[in-house]
Amino acid sequence: MTMLARLMMGLILGAIPGAGWAKGPVVVELFTAQGCASCKPANALVDKLADRPGVIALTWSVDYWDYLGWKDTFAKPGFGARQQAFAKRLGPRDVYTPQVIVNGAAQVSGGDAVGVEALIAKSERPRRHPPALRLEADGRVTVGAGQRSRPPADVWLIRYDPRKQDVEVTAGDNQGATVTLRNIVRQITRLGSWSGRAVVFKTPAATEPGLGAVVLVEGAKGGPVLAVTRLKPKG
Numbered sequence: 001m002t003m004l005a006r007l008m009m010g011l012i013l014g015a016i017p018g019a020g021w022a023k024g025p026v027v028v029e030l031f032t033a034q035g036c037a038s039c040k041p042a043n044a045l046v047d048k049l050a051d052r053p054g055v056i057a058l059t060w061s062v063d064y065w066d067y068l069g070w071k072d073t074f075a076k077p078g079f080g081a082r083q084q085a086f087a088k089r090l091g092p093r094d095v096y097t098p099q100v101i102v103n104g105a106a107q108v109s110g111g112d113a114v115g116v117e118a119l120i121a122k123s124e125r126p127r128r129h130p131p132a133l134r135l136e137a138d139g140r141v142t143v144g145a146g147q148r149s150r151p152p153a154d155v156w157l158i159r160y161d162p163r164k165q166d167v168e169v170t171a172g173d174n175q176g177a178t179v180t181l182r183n184i185v186r187q188i189t190r191l192g193s194w195s196g197r198a199v200v201f202k203t204p205a206a207t208e209p210g211l212g213a214v215v216l217v218e219g220a221k222g223g224p225v226l227a228v229t230r231l232k233p234k235g
Contacts, residue, residue: 024130026123027216027225028057029101030110031083032181035070037173042098042110047164047182055120056214056230058160059184062097070172074184082188085222104216105224131194133215133229141191141201141215143227148196151220155194157203159187159211186211193220 030046032039049057062083063075083095090107098110102119109115131146143155160183167179186208191201194217206213213231218224 024228025054025056025230026120027103027214027228028055028116028120029060029104030058031060031062031079031095031097031099031101032110033062033065033075033097034072034167034169034179034181035065035068035172035174036097038111039098040177040179041113042100043179043181045110045113045116047180049120050162050183054124056228057183058158058214059181061181061184062095064095065097065172068172070169070174073167074181074186078188079185082222089222103225104218104222130227131196131198131217133217133227135213135215135229135231139203139205141203143194143199143201143217145198146196146227149194149219149226152193152195153217153223153226154220155191155199155201156216156218157187157189157191157201158185158214158216159206160185160214161208161210162212163210183212191215 028049030042032043046057046059049055060079060082061072061074062080063072063077064080066072083099086101086107087095099107100110100116101107103123105123106119108119129147132144134142136142141157162183164180164182165184167181169175169177169179187206189204191203215229216225217227219226
């Protein structure tokens with residue numbers, strides 16, 4: 001192909017909507033707590049979204065409501081830290097539950113189902129030149145080359161339990177209630193950074209059987225999702 005032909009082809013592709021773009025799943029992250037009296041509708045919304053094609057729904061249990069009398073059985077300090085990182089970029093100043101973050105780019109109350117759906121619809125548009133992600137059979141993660149990221153993006157491995165689980169709360173604001181959760185995050189590991197060049201990461205073993213796995217490439221310190229892939233649980 002001559003130089004002129006290549007130039008003309010580039011102009012043609014540039015005029016086609018979506019050319020040079022790739023579409024990926026929408027990541028919906030719910031921050032909730034078993035002791036949160038207003039979180040039931042948000043938990044139910046994630047249960048529905050978990051079955052929707054093109055959506056990766058994750059439930060993060062946080063521990064900052066434990067002082068109300070019930071210790072969340074799934075919460076870990078690192079989960080609240082993730083929410084704090086989003087808050088520094090997206091607001092509000094004080095973290096709360098239920099909060100939903102969509103593609104690391106926007107936040108809305110988890111009780112606002114219409115608002116959540118609007119953010120999902122907005123986020124379904126293609127992303128420009130995302131790096132290719134692949135979970136290898138031996139557990140390694142490959143992040144392909146892509147548009148340079150400044151500062152380097154973070155690469156996260158998130159393992160979650162896809163089963164629906166009922167928790168009977170015996171103290172606090174939800175005393176006597178049964179809290180139903182799904183796609184509960186059980187493990188998060190920062191694999192390293194990605195600046196645009198292809199890189200391979202080793203992954204730690206799952207802490208328990210039957211977990212699903214998601215790999216996210218996202219802007220540093222709670223930035224937007226640049227690429228995502230999911231490995232469905234075996235069995």
